[in-house]
Every structure is written in C-alpha cells, then in structure tokens.
Amino acid sequence: MPxxxxxxxxxVNAEALxxxxxxxxxxxxxxxxxxxxxxxxxxHDGLVVDPSQAPVNVCGACHAPIQEAHENSLHVTLAGYxxxxxxxxxxxNHPALEEAEANHCNNCHASCGQCHVxxxxxxxxxxxxxHAFVETPPMSRTCTGCHGSRIRNEYSxxxxxxxxxxxxxxxxxxxxxxxxxxxxxxxxxEGNHRYEGAREPMCESCHAExxxxxxxxxxxxxxxxxxQCQVCHSVSYKNCxxxxxxxxxxxxxxxxxxxxxxxxxxxxNPNPTPERPWLWVLLRHVPVSPTSFDFYGEDLLPNFDNRxxxxxxxxxxxxxxxxxxxxxxxxxxxxALFLTVDAVLPEEQQANEPVIVHDVPQLP
Amino acid sequence: xxxxxxxxxxxxxxxxLAAFGAYAEWSxxxxxxSPTPASGTQTPLPIAEVAEAAATDxxxxxxxxxxxxxxxxxxxxxxxxxxxxxxxxxxxxxxSSGEG
Numbered sequence: 001m002p003x004x005x006x007x008x009x010x011x012v013n014a015e016a017l018x019x020x021x022x023x024x025x026x027x028x029x030x031x032x033x034x035x036x037x038x039x040x041x042x043x044h045d046g047l048v049v050d051p052s053q054a055p056v057n058v059c060g061a062c063h064a065p066i067q068e069a070h071e072n073s074l075h076v077t078l079a080g081y082x083x084x085x086x087x088x089x090x091x092x093n094h095p096a097l098e099e100a101e102a103n104h105c106n107n108c109h110a111s112c113g114q115c116h117v118x119x120x121x122x123x124x125x126x127x128x129x130x131h132a133f134v135e136t137p138p139m140s141r142t143c144t145g146c147h148g149s150r151i152r153n154e155y156s157x158x159x160x161x162x163x164x165x166x167x168x169x170x171x172x173x174x175x176x177x178x179x180x181x182x183x184x185x186x187x188x189x190e191g192n193h194r195y196e197g198a199r200e201p202m203c204e205s206c207h208a209e210x211x212x213x214x215x216x217x218x219x220x221x222x223x224x225x226x227x228q229c230q231v232c233h234s235v236s237y238k239n240c241x242x243x244x245x246x247x248x249x250x251x252x253x254x255x256x257x258x259x260x261x262x263x264x265x266x267x268x269n270p271n272p273t274p275e276r277p278w279l280w281v282l283l284r285h286v287p288v289s290p291t292s293f294d295f296y297g298e299d300l301l302p303n304f305d306n307r308x309x310x311x312x313x314x315x316x317x318x319x320x321x322x323x324x325x326x327x328x329x330x331x332x333x334x335x336a337l338f339l340t341v342d343a344v345l346p347e348e349q350q351a352n353e354p355v356i357v358h359d360v361p362q363l364p
Numbered sequence: 365x366x367x368x369x370x371x372x373x374x375x376x377x378x379x380x381l382a383a384f385g386a387y388a389e390w391s392x393x394x395x396x397x398s399p400t401p402a403s404g405t406q407t408p409l410p411i412a413e414v415a416e417a418a419a420t421d422x423x424x425x426x427x428x429x430x431x432x433x434x435x436x437x438x439x440x441x442x443x444x445x446x447x448x449x450x451x452x453x454x455x456x457x458x459x460s461s462g463e464g
Contacts, residue, residue: 005450007450014437014441026434027436027437035434035435149463149464255460256461257461
C-alpha cells in the first residue's frame with residue numbers, strides 16, 4: 001500500500017465532495033467539533049474522527065438496514081478472535097485476553113467509513129478520494145490494507161516462485177467481485193467465525209456447470225463433496241507461528257512473530273458441516289502459541305490443545321492446473337502434501353490430532 | 365474665449381484634486397480591510413508563521429479564513445496550509461517484527 005502523507009490524510013477535495021449527496025450535511029453534523037472556530041484546538045474540540053462507528057453511527061440515519069446488519073458482521077464484532085482464543089482458555093482469563101485484544105486487535109475493526117471514505121485505521125487511515133464517498137471500496141487501499149500479508153500476496157502473486165490467483169491475473173477480478181456487499185455488510189451472516197454458517201462466497205456460484213453431478217470433469221464428480229476446491233486448485237501459501245504481543249514502557253503495543261514460511265498441507269476437516277461437508281481441506285498454521293499473551297497474565301491459554309494450530313484455510317491463489325492435480329499420483333500417496341504427524345511439532349500434536357492425516361490416501 | 369481660460373483651469377484642478385481625494389480614501393480603506401476576527405479567536409498568522417509554529421509543536425492558530433458558518437473546509441481544502449501544519453505520526457507498530 002503506498003504511503004499517505006499526514007496532510008494528505010485529511011485533505012478534502014471540495015469539488016468531488018460537492019457532487020456527493022453526503023455534502024448536503026455540514027462537517028460538524030457528522031464529525032462534531034466547532035465549525036465556527038478558527039483556532040486549531042477549539043475547532044477540533046470534541047471531534048469524532050470516524051462517525052461511522054459506535055457510538056455515533058451516523059450512517060444508520062439513512063442506511064439503517066445496512067448499519068444494523070453491519071453491527072453484527074465479523075468486521076465489527078471481531079468475534080473470530082474471541083472464538084479462537086476463548087476455546088483455548090477459561091472464562092476467568094477472558095478479561096485479560098480482552099485487554100490484549102483491545103490493545104492489539106481492535107484496530108482491525110472496519111467501520112463503514114473505513115471502507116467507503118478512508119483507508120482503515122489499521123493502516124493509519126487517510127481519505128480515499130478527498131472525502132468523496134466511494135461506493136465500491138478500492139481493493140488495494142482498503143481490503144488488502146488489512147488482509148495484506150497473506151491474501152494480498154497470494155492473490156497478486158507476490159510470494160516469490162508462486163503464481164497469483166487466476167481470478168486476478170486472467171480475469172482482473174477485484175475482491176468485491178466475489179465478496180459482495182451483502183457479505184461485507186454482514187447480511188445473512190451467522191456464526192462467530194468466518195468458517196461458520198453460510199458459505200460466502202462459493203465457487204459454485206460462478207462455476208456451477210463444472211461442479212454439477214453430471215460434470216464432464218471426472219475429478220469433480222469423484223471428489224465433489226469430499227474435497228475442498230482449494231485442495232486441488234491452490235498452490236503453496238504463507239504460514240506463521242509463535243506470535244507474542246506486548247507493550248513497551250510508553251504503552252505502545254507491538255508483536256513479534258517467527259519467520260513465516262510457504263507450505264501446502266492437506267488435512268482432515270475438523271468440523272464437517274452441511275455448508276462445508278468435505279473430508280479433506282487445506283490447513284494453514286496460525287501464529288498462536290501457549291505463551292502468546294503472557295505479557296497480560298500467566299497461562300492465559302490453559303486449554304491450548306482444544307483447538308488445532310493448523311486450521312482450515314482458503315488460499316487466494318487459485319489455479320486451474322496445479323502440481324497436485326496434474327495427475328492422480330501427484331496427490332494420492334504423496335505424503336509430502338499432507339499434514340502427517342511428522343510435519344507437526346511434538347508440542348502441538350495433541351492440539352492437531354483432529355486434523356492430522358495418519359493414513360495418506362492411496363489410489364484405489 | 366480669453367475670459368473662459370481661468371475657469372477651465374480651475375475645473376481641471378478641481379477634477380484632479382477630487383480624483384486624488386477619492387484614491388486616498390479608497391487606498392485607506394484597503395489598508396484597513398482585514399476581516400474582523402470573530403470574538404474569542406486569535407489573530408490569524410501567515411502560512412510561514414504557521415509552519416514555524418508547527419515546527420515548534422505549537423500549531424495553535426489556523427490560516428486566515430473567510431467568514432463562513434463553518435470554516436472546516438477552508439483549512440481542509442488548503443493543501444499548503446495542511447502541509448505546513450502536518451506532523452508525521454510515529455508508527456505505532458514500529459517495534460513489531462514478523463508478519464502480522
């Protein structure tokens with residue numbers, strides 16, 4: 001993401017804004033402050049930098065249904081963090097974990113304005129088009145501002161030696177071409193994790209013909225309900241480990257992770273559901289460790305083994321032809337592609353037992 | 365015709381004096397035509413002084429603004445003023461290492 005200078009972050013394009021319906025309100029109606037003062041401190045006294053998020057939520061005045069749905073979206077609730085941490089912890093530790101989340105995770109909230117008006121706060125903000133409201137958020141300045149180190153690099157082919165996603169390289173598709181407004185606004189989204197509830201987006205939405213029961217592609221008719229699409233159509237992706245968070249003497253929050261690595265591991269689906277019924281899924285190592293939050297308290301994840309450290313993933317580097325789908329033998333019997341027990345650290349083997357492959361599938 | 369000459373000269377002199385007087389009055393108005401600051405506000409500083417104030421962590425005064433109901437856009441559309449006052453923030457995650 002190109003750096004935005006401090007002045008540019010608050011530079012308003014009056015001409016562009018004047019043509020926007022949102023210009024019918026005054027600045028202070030949304031942002032507060034004192035619009036009649038020419039004193040810098042007085043003018044900004046009581047200023048609300050982002051009025052599109054709680055407790056102000058000005059967008060809801062005109063966009064009430066979207067606002068209401070969005071309040072329950074994972075982009076706002078960040079419930080995925082709670083799901084991942086609480087399952088490994090106990091209720092007594094939740095306050096300490098919440099403090100850690102507040103310091104290290106909560107700037108990943110995505111309000112209405114942080115997609116449609118400015119870059120996300122997680123990348124220090126900056127108006128997108130001089131405060132003109134942007135109907136379709138620009139991928140490179142909003143989506144990948146947060147989803148950068150994995151999704152952006154996979155999708156755009158920035159991982160050296162690995163191709164980018166065909167949906168970008170061949171079809172020039174933007175994030176929102178698959179992840180539509182309803183999904184992003186939290187409409188009809190259930191669950192406390194991105195892989196719970198309805199599956200959005202679905203490959204079948206566009207590729208229904210080749211994935212039907214009478215598809216001309218034999219591999220699809222054989223593997224359709226048992227193998228996640230990405231198992232055959234992704235290439236290696238980034239994995240992370242050993243993340244630790246803390247604050248320095250000035251209270252500045254920071255993290256440290258070990259060096260990430262590229263890997264490709266097929267494992268067992270730890271939670272088959274009607275929406276995600278597959279037996280085989282791709283797994284990515286997440287950076288949590290038993291001591292990740294030790295700065296905030298001792299042994300905050302006492303039930304670390306309750307949840308795998310290798311978790312289902314949907315890499316964004318789709319290819320029609322991949323090394324593993326070029327022939328049956330490239331996958332069947334090829335232990336190097338699977339999360340076998342020897343590919344898991346000894347101290348993590350119990351946590352990953354639900355996803356470890358003990359019998360690599362052979363050709364029938 | 366001879367008797368009309370002094371009257372003509374007198375008229376010319378009067379016209380010149382009137383024009384000079386009008387100019388003097390007009391130029392005086394210009395000199396005093398700075399906007400009256402709103403009560404409770406500080407006297408605006410020129411851009412250069414604003415920049416100097418910003419450099420010494422004292423950006424207490426905004427550039428001159430035209431009288432308006434809200435003056436937010438006067439500053440926020442003034443690229444030079446914003447550049448003069450801008451202070452780069454320290455990256456909060458500069459201590460971090462590894463991929464987030």
